[in-house]
Amino acid sequence: xxxxxxxxxxxxxxxxxxxxLLGVLIAYPLLVAGLVGLVAGYGSSKPRVALVDEDHLPxxxxxxxxxxxxxxxxxxxxxxxxxxxxxxxxxxHALATGRxxxxxxxxxxxxxxxxxxxxxxxxxxxxxxxxxxxxxTQQVQAxxxxxxxxxxxxxxxxDLRYVQLIVTGGRAEFGGRTYDVxxxxxxxxxxxxxPPGPQRERIAEFAxxxxxxxxxTGSLLGATANPIGLERAHExxxxxxxxxxxxxxxxALTITFLALLLAAGAIASERDENAxxxxxxxxxxxxxxxxxKVALAAVVALALGLxxxxxxxxxxxxxxxxxxxxxxxxxxxxxxxxxAGAALGALGTLLGALARETRTASLVAxxxxxxxxxxxxxxxxxxxxxxxxxxxxxxxxxxRYFSASLYDASPWGALVRELVWxxxxxxxxxxxxxxxxxxxxx
Amino acid sequence: xxxxxxxxxxxxxQVALEPTDIEVHAGEALALIGxxxxxxxxxxxxxxxxxEPSAGTIERVDDVRVGWVPQRAAFYDRLTARExxxxxxxxxxxxxxxxxAQQLLIRFDVPADRPTHTLSVGNRQRLNVALALLGSPHxxxxxxxxxALDPGQxxxxxxxxxxxxxxxxxxxxxxxNLEEIELYANRVAVLQRGRLTFVxxxxxxxxxxxxxxxx
Numbered sequence: 001x002x003x004x005x006x007x008x009x010x011x012x013x014x015x016x017x018x019x020x021l022l023g024v025l026i027a028y029p030l031l032v033a034g035l036v037g038l039v040a041g042y043g044s045s046k047p048r049v050a051l052v053d054e055d056h057l058p059x060x061x062x063x064x065x066x067x068x069x070x071x072x073x074x075x076x077x078x079x080x081x082x083x084x085x086x087x088x089x090x091x092x093h094a095l096a097t098g099r100x101x102x103x104x105x106x107x108x109x110x111x112x113x114x115x116x117x118x119x120x121x122x123x124x125x126x127x128x129x130x131x132x133x134x135x136x137t138q139q140v141q142a143x144x145x146x147x148x149x150x151x152x153x154x155x156x157x158x159d160l161r162y163v164q165l166i167v168t169g170g171r172a173e174f175g176g177r178t179y180d181v182x183x184x185x186x187x188x189x190x191x192x193x194x195p196p197g198p199q200r201e202r203i204a205e206f207a208x209x210x211x212x213x214x215x216x217t218g219s220l221l222g223a224t225a226n227p228i229g230l231e232r233a234h235e236x237x238x239x240x241x242x243x244x245x246x247x248x249x250x251x252a253l254t255i256t257f258l259a260l261l262l263a264a265g266a267i268a269s270e271r272d273e274n275a276x277x278x279x280x281x282x283x284x285x286x287x288x289x290x291x292x293k294v295a296l297a298a299v300v301a302l303a304l305g306l307x308x309x310x311x312x313x314x315x316x317x318x319x320x321x322x323x324x325x326x327x328x329x330x331x332x333x334x335x336x337x338x339x340a341g342a343a344l345g346a347l348g349t350l351l352g353a354l355a356r357e358t359r360t361a362s363l364v365a366x367x368x369x370x371x372x373x374x375x376x377x378x379x380x381x382x383x384x385x386x387x388x389x390x391x392x393x394x395x396x397x398x399x400r401y402f403s404a405s406l407y408d409a410s411p412w413g414a415l416v417r418e419l420v421w422x423x424x425x426x427x428x429x430x431x432x433x434x435x436x437x438x439x440x441x442x
Numbered sequence: 443x444x445x446x447x448x449x450x451x452x453x454x455x456q457v458a459l460e461p462t463d464i465e466v467h468a469g470e471a472l473a474l475i476g477x478x479x480x481x482x483x484x485x486x487x488x489x490x491x492x493x494e495p496s497a498g499t500i501e502r503v504d505d506v507r508v509g510w511v512p513q514r515a516a517f518y519d520r521l522t523a524r525e526x527x528x529x530x531x532x533x534x535x536x537x538x539x540x541x542x543a544q545q546l547l548i549r550f551d552v553p554a555d556r557p558t559h560t561l562s563v564g565n566r567q568r569l570n571v572a573l574a575l576l577g578s579p580h581x582x583x584x585x586x587x588x589x590a591l592d593p594g595q596x597x598x599x600x601x602x603x604x605x606x607x608x609x610x611x612x613x614x615x616x617x618x619n620l621e622e623i624e625l626y627a628n629r630v631a632v633l634q635r636g637r638l639t640f641v642x643x644x645x646x647x648x649x650x651x652x653x654x655x656x657x
Contacts (some may be wrong), residue, residue, distance in 0.1 A: 003533060010529055014520040017557075274516040277492030280574070281510060283533040441494060442453060 003284040007292035010078040011266050012299065026304060029257035030250065032373075050091035053107040061111060068150060081139040095126060102127040103134045104143075114151070153231070156221045163217045184211045246412050247312050248403040251305050251333075252340070253373055256395050258304060259297035259341050260365040260372075263348025265432075268291045268361035271440045286437040290349050290430060297345020298338045305337035310405075331416065334404040339419055340398035347394065350429050355434035397421040411435035443506050443581050443612050445466050448498035451484050458484040460628045461498060464631060466581060466612045471603070473627035473644070474616040480633040482616040483513050486583045487613065490520055509579030513616075515570040519559035523552045523569050527576065534577030546572040550598070563590045571599060578640045582606055582614040588622065600626055623647075 015022060061068045083104070086094060094100040105124040113121035125140055127133045165172050167182020184207045191204045270276040270289065279289065282379075309330060348365060355361035376396035380387030390396040397418045404414035444466040447648060451459045459481040466472055466489070474482045488500060489491040492509035502508070510570040524543055531539030547554045553561060554636040558569060567590040574582060582603060588596045603613050604626065617623065623644060630647035632640035640647065 007531060010518060010525075011522065014518065017520050090527060182500070273518055275518060277487060277512060278510065278516045278530065279533070280493075281508065283530070351537070375472055407614040426630050438494075441492075 001289075001291075004288045004292040004295060007279075007289060008295045008299070010044030011292065011296045014302070015262070015296075025258050025261060026254070029254040031310075032253060032257070033067055045104070046080065046099045047139075048082045048084055048094075049136060049140065050086040050094050050100040050103040051083045052086055052088050052091045052103055053109050054088065054107045055066060055110040057106060059112060062115075065275040068154075080137065080142070088108055095128065097130065101133065102140065104140060115418060156218070159221055160218050163214050167211055167214050179224025184214070185249055205441075227361070245403060247309070247406060248399045249377075250312075251308055251337070251402050252376070252398040253340050254308060255301040255305055255337065256344055256373060256399065257369050259301050259344035260348040260351065261362060262300055263293045263297045263345040264355065264361040264365040265358050266296055266438070267349045267352035267440070268355055268358040271356055272358045276440050280441060288436050290346075290433045290437060292434075293349045293352070294342050294426070297348060298341040301344070302334060302337045305341070307332055307333060326406055329406050329411075333402060336398065336401040336405050336415075336419070336422075338392055339422045339426070340401065343394040343422045343429065344398075346426045346429035346433055350433040350436055353433055353440055356442075391421070392425070394422055394425050397425070443503050444508065445501045446485070446489060446498065447501065449485075449488050449500060450497040451481075451488060453489055457636050459488070459633075460637045464513045464638065464641060466614055468580075468612055469607060469610050469627050470617070470628045471607050471613040472631060473547060473623045473630045474614060474631050474633060475618070475623065476633035479635075481588045481636040482633055483585050484636075485633065486510070486585050486614065486616055487512065488528075490583050501552040506512045506581060507577050507579045508583060509574035509577070511571050511582070511584040513589075515566045515589040517558060517569060517573060520557055522555045523547060523558055523561070523565075523572075524554045526558060526569065527572060530573050531576045536576055542576065546575060547601075550595075564592060564595065566593060571602075575602070579606075579611070581612045581614070584613065586616050587617065590618070 049418065084100065086103075088098075088105070091100070091103045091105075095103050103124075103126045105126075107122070107124055110121045110123070113119045123144060125137075125181065127136055127140075162172070165181050165183065167184050169181050169186040172179050172181055188204060188207050188211075191200055191207065194200050267289070270279065276289075280286070284292075313327065347368075351364050351368060352361040355364045372393050372395050375386050375390040375393065376399060378386035378390070380390075400414060401418035404418070405413040408414060446462055448461045448463060449459065450457070450461045454625050462485065463484070474485065476482055484493065487510075488495050490508055490512075492501065492510060492512070517530070520528065526545060527543035527546055531542050536542050544554075545588045546552075550572045552565050552569045552572060558566060561569070567587070571584070571587055574584070584603070587599060591599060600622075601616070607613050613626075615622070615626070627644050629642065630640070630644050631638060632647070640650070
């Protein structure tokens with residue numbers, strides 16, 4: 001242990017004496033984390049969906065006396081989905097070749113059914129399998145929901161006009177014919193002209209109650225159409241840039257990059273500098289040497305991870321972001337940084353021992369970092385294989401640990417589970433790294 | 443003090459040293475000679491414990507400490523000479539590592555506080571030798587130690603080596619310099635293409651033609 005500490009101290013001293021390397025090692029993963037965040041957040045935010053108008057909808061559609069601008073509805077959904085008008089053949093081809101992820105077809109007779117109010121017309125939706133199909137489906141469902149909301153308002157107004165006709169009476173058109181409707185109010189006036197008697201009073205009482213009841217119809221119809229409303233409250237909320245997920249990814253990506261590169265380079269440099277032979281002469285066991293490199297990764301991960309958390313925290317506090325930075329959770333985060341750093345360091349040491357030369361080790365580590373990170377970013381429900389592979393690598397566990405340690409209301413279950421994973425992976429990679437050190441002596 | 447029994451070493455499919463038996467006695471200086479690629483460095487690294495043998499064993503008398511001067515300098519370039527000496531001194535278990543490091547720096551006249559990657563070839567070799575003396579070794583294994591040294595430093599090195607031998611220690615050195623064999627070796631071991639072809643007193647070796655051995 002003391003010997004490992006001596007080698008660790010040496011490695012830290014060497015690292016401090018390479019400020020450019022240290023700067024690049026810190027700046028590069030943060031830059032990558034930012035770019036990944038941008039790509040994940042915005043790059044695919046507008047999937048292309050083909051709009052096939054087989055009913056030749058006019059620019060302005062009148063339904064139930066309410067006028068809609070079709071383009072306004074398209075613009076509304078276009079905030080989330082890029083709707084592209086196509087003819088049916090072109091749309092089929094685009095869907096087959098993947099140029100669009102879905103097609104939304106307005107079938108012939110759609111508008112006529114809509115205007116009649118007798119049948120509910122349907123839009124026809126086709127989507128590719130896998131990928132972002134579930135997200136596109138949600139966007140299209142949101143489009144239909146939005147259109148239905150507008151139509152419901154129009155229908156309710158139309159219905160209310162008929163109700164109003166029953167209450168007050170007047171002339172109305174229905175089914176192409178004109179009617180003169182008496183109405184409850186005029187009926188009561190006519191009743192006053194009839195001779196008094198119990199029958200007249202009963203009819204008058206009915207007309208009065210019916211009038212009161214029908215007066216409530218407007219709000220009742222509104223409530224029936226939209227039992228639950230959704231209002232967006234404008235408050236000082238956390239931006240996506242400062243979200244728990246982004247913080248967790250930034251932390252995990254940075255320490256993954258650092259730990260893999262440092263550990264791989266550090267173990268390989270023992271051979272490059274020919275020190276491995278001197279050390280092997282009983283000065284330090286190969287197990288202790290591996291421990292020193294693992295400890296190097298853990299120490300640097302802790303220092304850098306806490307620094308990043310501190311910077312995030314200061315930004316969050318300075319911005320007065322809702323929820324604030326959970327400072328009291330930093331000890332939990334520190335534990336995760338050490339354990340994740342050690343697990344990644346063990347993997348890096350394994351890579352370095354296999355590569356044997358510092359330059360090769362660094363290159364291999366850089367090449368390995370990206371797949372390790374991106375496997376952890378692919379949603380398990382989209383590509384299950386990526387999830388399984390990611391389980392065998394420390395990155396995804398580190399992300400989940402950091403997220404839980406900083407923001408979960410009840411983090412203990414997740415923390416223990418991810419810690420067990422990280423410790424297990426660290427031990428497994430450590431044992432493999434110890435075996436691989438034989439290559440350094442060859 | 444150190445004995446190799448059937449020690450062999452392969453690097454992949456390449457045989458660097460065929461099974462070899464050799465013993466290093468107390469109070470002797472053994473010269474390892476042979477052409478380039480004969481297996482001298484491999485044998486020294488095996489005796490030092492820096493390499494693991496592919497076959498055979500290395501035996502040491504209890505508590506014997508071995509110092510090793512590899513042909514290529516073996517220390518950390520980003521550390522200074524002092525830091526290297528102190529680090530390896532602590533790993534060797536030197537109780538007074540700082541004081542010992544200072545003594546060696548003076549003795550070998552190595553710039554103490556410059557990163558070693560800025561040192562000249564000669565200074566690096568002197569540090570390489572100084573590192574081998576940490577832990578007060580009983581056996582010193584030197585792989586062409588004087589190749590990069592100036593005459594003054596060579597003399598100082600051999601004074602150190604001779605003193606160690608005279609105190610009952612052992613020295614094994616690989617060399618291409620026949621004069622060094624004459625001056626400092628009691629015994630000579632000849633390696634050719636990974637095979638030990640001769641082990642005997644220097645006088646016996648002298649009777650052979652060195653020219654034949656180096657061809």
